[in-house]
Amino acid sequence: MPTAQQPSLIVRQKSPENIEFPFASLSDWLIPAELFFVRNHFPSPDLDARDWRLRIDGAVERPIELDLDSIKAMRRTSLTAVVECAGNGRVYYEPPREGLQWQNGAVGNAAWTGVLLREILEMAGVRQTACEVLLTGADSGVVDANKKTASPGPIAFARSLPLEKAMADSTILAYSMNERPLTRDHGYPLRAVVGGWFGMAWVKWITHITVVERPFLGYWQARDYFRWERGLGEPTLVPLAQMEVKSQIARPVQGAHLVAGQPHRIFGAAWSGEAPIRQVQVCTGDGKGWREARLLETERPFAWRLWEYMWTPEDVGQYTLRSRATDAAGCVQPDVQRSDCESYVANWIIPVKVTVVPEPKTYEEEFVI
Missing domain, CATH: 2.60.40.650 (Immunoglobulin-like)
Incomplete structure (x- = not known):
């Protein structure tokens, strides 16, 4: 008997690849990796797990470096979590806004398996002066020079988490998605899973974790992925964090x-x-x-x-x-x-x-x- 045809993904940008899940085809609680949306700021790096290492340093007592086998030998934890690109639904803004014109499919729910970020940080010994944990991916490049917030040269994708969120049970470093190894587009060999937060916090292809003693003000934290907060009179910029209902x-x-x-x-x-x-x-x-x-x-x-x-x-x-x-x-x-x-x-x-x-x-x- 013929099998049902798989729904077609929607290409929002060819290079770097940005692909939307056809939300009208939603049927299952978990979205398989081959249908999961892909959000890339730069081309996906082609990493070999045999050579890949995760470095943890900064405001820690013992800077360490781990390979993938060492991380997989640690206590496993799983978290089923939804991740939504902060720009999901941008096409509905009136008047139109700058950025990829996502409709409603830059979101998905999956079962993630890996290790608690907290347990890796505890191995390194976080100092009491620590404020945030900076996650840096292997993807890098130059932000579109035509954007009003163009970057001053090549940069990596990096975002920080408040120490409290980094140490929470809802933040893991995942090497598996829906009980299968991560694919290249979804962050192989290791990515952040930050339950409850928008996708910009879910840094892919992580190679470096830096514990910092003051708030990180890099490009992706201070010049992109922010909103205005008006609780103190004059509006102030606040980095995006939690998803909203x-x-x-x-x-x-x-x-x-x-x-x-x-x-x-x-x-x-x-x-x-x-x-x-x-x-x-x-x-x-x-x-x-x-x-x-x-x-x-x-x-x-x-x-x-x-x-x-x-x-x-x-x-x-x-x-x-x-x-x-x-x-x-x-x-x-x-x-x-x-x-x-x-x-x-x-x-x-x-x-x-x-x-x-x-x-x-x-x-x-x-x-x-």
């Missing part, structure tokens, strides 16, 4: 035709940052307001929740479907875009417009006189 409708797709009088499944996923999803509501635009969707699977910290709502439209016409998520911290998905997030954190409600058409006539009805 969000739900997306996978199906029906934009412009779908549904049949009146028949049940239709509205289906999607919802996620947040450090707090799990507790509720998803759906509004179908038929005048009945917000209604409770059914959450699928068991709640797990840092993973997304799939959800569904069965809707039987009674009348033909145009309808606007919306979904709204609420997390355990009480954060509710906003109705409209915010002005303080540059081109990032597009977590407002994205409507899906559908058309409900009459139920097809039966054979007998077609020929009744």
Whole structure:
């Protein structure tokens, strides 16, 4: 028997490769590596695990260097977590914003296996003066000179974590994805998994960990991946960190035709940052307001929740479907875009417009006189 055709990935940029998961094809809780979105700032480095080493230094008592076999010999830990590119949904900004025009597929949920970053840091002995942990990848290059935030020459991709997050159970260095070794595009041989945080913190191809005694202000921390915070009067720049509460409708797709009088499944996923999803509501635009969707699977910290709502439209016409998520911290998905997030954190409600058409006539009805 013929097998179902695999959905096609969406190429957002050819070089360096940036590929989007076709969110409308969502069906399983875990997204396989071959369908998982790929976000690269520079070409993927081709690393050989036999030569690769991880160096840990800076504000530590014992600088160390580890090979992959040594890391795999440590106590294993696994974390199922969703990762979303901070620019996911950028295409919905009005007016348009600079950057890759991701629609809604720069997000995915996977089971990651590796070692706690904390245990590697403890091997090196973090000094009491430590403030942050800087993760540096093997990917490097020159940021597009046409960007207003162009870099001053070749740089590596590097981001720091506050010491508290670096030492948390939700931060691991992973060498496996969905029980298989990492692929090159997903960070082979070792990458960061930072549960609850946007993807820019999930540094791939890690070769160097530096414990620092003051906040890191490198390019990817201070000139990109930031938002404005207005709590102190004048707006100040704050590096992006936690993902924010969000739900997306996978199906029906934009412009779908549904049949009146028949049940239709509205289906999607919802996620947040450090707090799990507790509720998803759906509004179908038929005048009945917000209604409770059914959450699928068991709640797990840092993973997304799939959800569904069965809707039987009674009348033909145009309808606007919306979904709204609420997390355990009480954060509710906003109705409209915010002005303080540059081109990032597009977590407002994205409507899906559908058309409900009459139920097809039966054979007998077609020929009744």
